Amino acid sequence: MKVKTVHLQYFALFRERAGRAAETRQTRAGTLGELYAELREAYGFPLGPEQVRAAVGEEYRDLEAAVEDGMQVVFLPPVAGG
Amino acid sequence: MFRLSHEPLDPSALAGELAAPGAGALVTFEGWVRDHHEGRPVTGLDYEAFAPMALRVGEGILAEARERFAITGAAACHRLGSLGVGDRAIWVGVTSAHRQEAFLACRWIMDAVKREVPVWKKEHFGDGSESAWVNAGEGSRSEPADPAADERYARQVRLPGVGPEGQRRLAGAAVLVIGAGGLGCPALQYLAGAGVGRLTVGDGDRVERSNLHRQVLFATSDLGRNKAEAAADRLRALNDAVSLRALPDAASPGNLPEWIAGHDVVIDGTDSFESKYAIADACWNAGCPLVQAGIYQVDGWVQVIDRAAGAGCFRCQWPEPPPPGCVGNCAEMGLLGTTAGQLGVLQAGQALQLLLGWEEGPLREHTLYVDTLTGSTRRIRRVRRPHCACASDRPEPFPAADHGVLFPGPRAEALVREATVIDLREFGTGESAWGDLLQRFPQRPLVLCCGGGTTSRRCLAALGHPEGVYAWSAGADSLPGPGKGAPTDGE
Numbered sequence: 001m002k003v004k005t006v007h008l009q010y011f012a013l014f015r016e017r018a019g020r021a022a023e024t025r026q027t028r029a030g031t032l033g034e035l036y037a038e039l040r041e042a043y044g045f046p047l048g049p050e051q052v053r054a055a056v057g058e059e060y061r062d063l064e065a066a067v068e069d070g071m072q073v074v075f076l077p078p079v080a081g082g
Numbered sequence: 083m084f085r086l087s088h089e090p091l092d093p094s095a096l097a098g099e100l101a102a103p104g105a106g107a108l109v110t111f112e113g114w115v116r117d118h119h120e121g122r123p124v125t126g127l128d129y130e131a132f133a134p135m136a137l138r139v140g141e142g143i144l145a146e147a148r149e150r151f152a153i154t155g156a157a158a159c160h161r162l163g164s165l166g167v168g169d170r171a172i173w174v175g176v177t178s179a180h181r182q183e184a185f186l187a188c189r190w191i192m193d194a195v196k197r198e199v200p201v202w203k204k205e206h207f208g209d210g211s212e213s214a215w216v217n218a219g220e221g222s223r224s225e226p227a228d229p230a231a232d233e234r235y236a237r238q239v240r241l242p243g244v245g246p247e248g249q250r251r252l253a254g255a256a257v258l259v260i261g262a263g264g265l266g267c268p269a270l271q272y273l274a275g276a277g278v279g280r281l282t283v284g285d286g287d288r289v290e291r292s293n294l295h296r297q298v299l300f301a302t303s304d305l306g307r308n309k310a311e312a313a314a315d316r317l318r319a320l321n322d323a324v325s326l327r328a329l330p331d332a333a334s335p336g337n338l339p340e341w342i343a344g345h346d347v348v349i350d351g352t353d354s355f356e357s358k359y360a361i362a363d364a365c366w367n368a369g370c371p372l373v374q375a376g377i378y379q380v381d382g383w384v385q386v387i388d389r390a391a392g393a394g395c396f397r398c399q400w401p402e403p404p405p406p407g408c409v410g411n412c413a414e415m416g417l418l419g420t421t422a423g424q425l426g427v428l429q430a431g432q433a434l435q436l437l438l439g440w441e442e443g444p445l446r447e448h449t450l451y452v453d454t455l456t457g458s459t460r461r462i463r464r465v466r467r468p469h470c471a472c473a474s475d476r477p478e479p480f481p482a483a484d485h486g487v488l489f490p491g492p493r494a495e496a497l498v499r500e501a502t503v504i505d506l507r508e509f510g511t512g513e514s515a516w517g518d519l520l521q522r523f524p525q526r527p528l529v530l531c532c533g534g535g536t537t538s539r540r541c542l543a544a545l546g547h548p549e550g551v552y553a554w555s556a557g558a559d560s561l562p563g564p565g566k567g568a569p570t571d572g573e
Contacts, residue, residue, distance in 0.1 A: 009460075011451060012378035013409060021456070051404045059463045060399070074460065076451070078404050079376035079383060081415065082265040082353035082422065 001028045004069040013077040018043045033063035036075060047077055084140030085159040086131055091170040100155040105177035109184035111192050113172040115165045123208030126166045129218065132200045143194045151187035152340050153178040158191060160201055229253040235277050248438045249277060255437045256280035258345040260333045260361055262313040264296040264422025265375050265429060266351030271299060272430040274317045280325045281317065284341055285309040286332035286557050287534035296419030332535040332556040333357055334489035338364035347433045349373045351426065354539060355403040356487045362387055362396035366472060373432045375425040379415050380455040382425040384445060386432055391446035394466035421454045486547050487539055489555045495562040501527040505558050511537045513544050526550030531558040
């Protein structure tokens, strides 16, 4: 599968675990779900894919959505504190 | 029924008229003639009323009480004529299904009668002199002043989009704030400052020392007080034009429909997934716009869930709560008071925009993510999830999210009656006190309770949500017990 470049941003718990707010990454992931699995493996994110939302640009996307070259992706964990 | 009487008041006859099958509680208040006034001995007094107006105003107050509170009946009778020391000057009685509403309504009615009903009194002093005729209350209230003309709001009335009409809208509006914590405190301050006419504060917790750095409505002297009540007192001092009501209980699927009724906007200032789902579900079912926010250390989000907006419900966005313990809360993760403050003020701003009818401002279709460390923000568009329960025309009530948290209700109460219940206040509320709790109490089911419901949830999470262990979400006072659980009891 073709290698794509994605621009990632992390929020809250994910930023903490990834140790960075943003990164540009090369990936062979076909879908956002596969991309999340790759990141979960790399950084030890404690949440399963059903607990996570992804946004591309300014919209929420399903994890089945295809990863495209040059995509801006944000992974968002649920946050309840107050 | 509001009455005036020249005869001595007969409390049992008055109370008897309130009897109703749905009434489970009767709260009465009596005002008596006392033997002193401002340091002078008093031997008696005379009451006079402008009867037609007094009756009309009095009936109006009782009608408003029936609107404001979930009560089954209300009556009041004011004595007229010559009274001696110890005589009953006024009697107020309120019945309701549950005691809390009757207590609140009775006090509210008495305060309103004293303030608004045109009754005058003349006191007879021990030295034979008499006072002049004075208004029996705290000064009669004339027509309420136009809020748009109040200098207090001059700066916001000047803003395009508010104006005199907007200010009057705010004065006629009602907002329910659930959770007087790090989000709720700043939100409440700004809503009171802006002149929102009615504010209701719901919180079952007590003010703790570790709250004070971010819950800036509270003073050190408030430690140990119920948060809703302490917040309401402070807000009354901030703006006496705002009508404040405190609900000193934890929100639950059982009481939320009643709490939400009559409000234009709800602000969720709670800090757990259980309560966020329960509140979102109840607001959705009631069709009431909800302003939510959440915080994780320096990050936060805020959004509006509005059934009228077409961007779906909270469950469209997050179908299920995450498993317990996988995302930390503020007690575990820490935060700056200012982060909670920023998000709480954003919530208040969203509420004001909704009340003012601004179309573009409110985050009805977006979530705003805020990184308070770098100042960066991101708005993400929300969409309806096709197979969500809210997509049907007649959505079924959502199931309560629990993960071992027991909200008051028949199922939970049945479980509690079978269970061993321990009150965490007897063991200390810090995590260090809970280390050997599971070994000391091997019985299952085991229910943890505390004063308000927060510590029990925190303990359940700290223990790792073991099988058969539950947290009672409301205060220990609300636990079902012997003689309290029968449905025919009024509490």
